[in-house]
Amino acid sequence: MEKIKKYTGRIMVPVLFILLLAPYLASSVIDEGGVSILAGTYLFAVLSIAWSLGAIFDDKRKTIALLQDSEGRYRIFSKYSKELVNSFNEVIFQTDHKGKWLYLNPAWKSMSGATVNESLGLHFSKHVDNTSYQDVLKAFAESFEQGKKYFRVDIKLRDAKKGSSWVEAFVKLIYDEAGKFIGTAGILSEINERKHAEEKLVSLNEHLAITSSKLSTAAQLAAGIAHEVRNPMTAILGFVKLIRDGGTDKQEYYDIIFSEINRIEQVLNELLMLSKPSGAVFLEKDLKKSCDHVVTLLETNAVLNNIQIHKNYDAEPIFIYFDENQIKQVLINIIKNSIESMPDGGNIFLSIYEQNREVFVTILDEGEGIPENSLQKVGEPFFTTKSSGTGLGLSVCFKIIEKHGGKVFITSELKKGTKIVCVFPAVQPKNLSGNEKEEERDEMVKPEK
Template sequence: MEEIKKYTGRIMVPALFILLILPILASTVLKEGGFPVLLGIYLFVVLALAWCLGAIYDDKRRTISLLQDSEGRYRIFSKYSKELINSFNEVIFQTDHKGKWLYLNPAWKSMSGATVNESLGLHFSKHMDNASYQDVLKAFAESFHQGNKYFRVDIKLRDGKKGSSWVEAFVKLIYDETGKFIGTAGILSEINERKHAEEELVNLNEHLAITSSKLSTAAQLAAGIAHEVRNPMTAILGFVKLIKDGGADKQEYYDIIFSEINRIEQVLNELLLLSKPSGAVFLEKDLKKSCNHVVTLLETNAVLNNIQIQKNYDAEPIFMRFDENQIKQVLINIIKNSIESMPNGGNIFLSIYEKNGEVFVSILDEGEGIPENSLQKVGEPFFTTKSSGTGLGLSVCFKIIEKHGGKVFITSELKKGTKIVCVFPAVQENERNGSEKEEKVGAKEGQENK
């Protein structure tokens, strides 16, 4: 039956022609009294033409049938494809060459908090923070100039109805047949859990870095501390023997003994600051006083290395709000690095001054200096110019300075020395109330530190 359908046109069209010309043919035969030759030729040509027209009809009919089948399959495929795309948790997108959204699937609303209709036609940068936008531009430029058709980049969507959200974008660059760039298409996948895990890992590494830095600092200060404790202990032992032997002025001996005990207590208190928990407690204090404590702690270690720490500031207090433990940690690390950079001895100049509402702490040494190609890397985790260093000390210091709203500036010259300037916001006179104001970061940690 199917085979017969293939020849429907070639059967029906000639038959139709025969039916149409049959009356004419019969009339001619009766009139002529026979079948003329020319009529036979005419009839053959007409039937051949009818056959060809029927063949064309059959071919067109088959083509239409195939197109109808293809359209049906396409509609089914399109329907299921649309349902599949709409069921994705990932966002499927397309943009034009200017970066404006052309297509977004329904998952966009749950990811960004904005509806598809209100987003279409907008530039993609409207939905992300500036840092992410710069990252996208950088990744796009690299892919475009290198001839790559794909790139990946992490994006932080702007705060919307849902709040901020981290997504990973897989982007394909689209070109027309002439090689002209016409837009992009790709997928956005939510990566909030991954980003939170990365942040926790960074915080953990930072905590470990602080702990490691403190332990390293404590170990390097051990020689100086031992010297600071041994001298008072020797004096105490001597005066106790004098008292035991019946010395005349026992009260004077007692005063000296208590003085030496207080000296030991001061050194031990400075050491204990290094082992306290890292929860920050911001107090309004005199920065110079804290710097004096650090100098006292490091002075013996410096003298053992033939180094003098010069304090280029007066006794007039300079107030700022800071965590004393953390700022001392910063000063200890920087001055300790200066000591280590001067194997042949020298001077360290410590300056503190206030200018235009800011407090400047300057540490200048006469050490070996830092190579220019390494200067930009100073403060990066695990970067160090020392053979035995961990590269964590200054990284921790810079983080602490940043948390105090400060900035760091470093200049250095080989064989001449290095200068590090820390700049902090000062506490203005009209902001002080005559007492130390406490601002605890983390109530639980602050209570534990008490």
């Protein structure tokens, strides 16, 4: 039956033509007593045309049936595809060549806090922070230069209700037939949990690096601490013997003994604070007192290397908001590096002053200096100019300073020395214009001759 349906046109059309020609054939047979050659040829030609028309009819009917079937399938596919896309937790998007949203599925609202209708037609930069926007532009530029059609980038979405959320963008670059860039399409997937885990891991690594640096510094200072403790102990033993032997002015001896004991206690307390791992506690304190403690801890170590530490600051307190343990670690690392840079001895100048809404801590040494090609790399993890260094000491210091809202400026001259300026925000800033602030800072970070 199916085969007969395929040839319906080829059968029906010739039969229709025969029925139409039946009167003509009948009159021809009656008049001439049979079918003439001309009539037979004409009949054959007509039937051939009828057969061809029937074949065309069959083909068209088959094509129409296929189209109807395809249309039905497309409608079903379109319906379920739309339902599938709308059910995704990920955002499916499309933009034009300028970066304006052309399509967003409903998941966009739960991810960004904005409705699809509110966002369509807007530039994507309206929904991301400035850092993420720069990252996207950089990824675009690299993809264009390298001829890539895909790239991935982490983006921080701004949401007025939730604050912000992290998403991973998988972006495909779309080109027309002429090779002209016409837009993008891709998927946004939420990665808040992953980002939080990464931040915790970074924080843990920084904490471990700080603790490791503290313990390493404490071990390196052991010789100086031993010497620092030995001197008071010698004095204490001497005066105890005098008392035992019946010295006359015992009160004076007692005063000296207690003074030396306090000196030992001060040094040991500083060493314990250095080696003790603890969380950051930011308090408003006098920075100069912390610097005095550090100098007390390092002074003997410096003297053993024929180095003098000169303090240059007024008696008035200078308050900043800081974690004392961490800032001490920074000062110890920097001053210790200065000591190590002067194997033949020399001077270290430590100065602290407040000016232009900021507190400046300057450490200047007379060491070997840092080559110009290495100066820009100072503070990068694992970069060091020492043969036995790890390159983590200054990297940790710079991280600590950054967490305190500060900045570091380094200038150096070979065979003359290095100057490190740490700049922190003051607790009680003085009113000064921005231009004056920049001019004085530029002057302050110049190397001293």
